[in-house]
Amino acid sequence: SLLADAATALDQSLSMDNCASMLACADQHHVPQLALRAEAMAREAFVDVASNPAFPASSMVALLQSDHLHVKSEEQVFETLSTWLKGQAEPVGEEKQLNMFGP
Helix, strand or coil: CHHHHHHHHHHHCCCCCCHHHHHHHHHHHCCHHHHHHHHHHHHHCHHHHHCCCCCCHHHHHHHHCCCCCCCCCHHHHHHHHHHHHHCCCCCCCHHHHHHHHCC
16 A cells, blocks of 8 residues: 555665654654654654654653663663754743653
């Protein structure tokens, strides 16, 4: 099908540079195969990928709940989340920020 072919093409072009936009695209157009691969890439390269302000909030929350982030320290997670929050076009509410930072 056309959707399957498009999903395959997007999946093959996935990179760290476009991971945030691919996750947003996968969420918006309901392409689970692409979402899974992009989320796996984001876990592997969390600092590089998740500091992008275009990284979807729902994906950020999911990654923060993951026990499989590839980071050197909790401090890297904190710094990455802080960078992401500062880059948001529309400020994230205080309560949502607290939920993202805390368990």
